[in-house]
Amino acid sequence: MSTDTGSGNVNHRARTVEAYRLWWQHDANWYQGVAARFGQQVANELNAEALRKVALQVGQRVGRLSGPLPDTGDSRKDLEELRLRYDDCGDRMFPPELRNASTEVAGDDLIVLTLKRSFAITMVRMAGALDGYRCPCTDVHAGWSEGLGVTLAENRAESCLRDGDKACRLLMRVATPLSPAAEG
Known part of the structure; x- marks a missing residue:
């Protein structure tokens, strides 16, 4: 993908995507290095821990930008x-x-x-490390939820691309009431 649109103009979206891809390559190489030196279980644990921290920050930012979660009395609408x-x-x-x-x-x-489709799974598969890789999806969802101020009663993968399934199906069951203000 070219990030130059000609005449010295830069395609900023393409540059952003390129930066994402480079960071994902860095992450894959880092993961492989940790797995080689300390074992794949340690690499999985550190990967999940780091992603949960990032997800928490992302959830907090989305929460700040969006404002408090609604409490309309209609759980479906609030969800x-x-x-x-x-x-x-x-x-x-x-x-x-x-x-x-x-x-x-x-x-x-x-x-x-x-x-x-998951870029992470694609990269791990290409690196030949899929066998011992553990997806950090539930850790990501836990971080988002914590950042958004939501408690999950259930957070699990029902199916996973990593296991050869056609799709990951991730269940996030929200503890009710949805918003802390509704507990009152």
């Missing part, structure tokens, strides 16, 4: 707003060019994230 915030978190951490993800409200307390 739809939370779903949109999770989408914003995902777009901030993983640009759409590097993944194919969607979310849906699947009940009064459940948000389902479906991931059909």
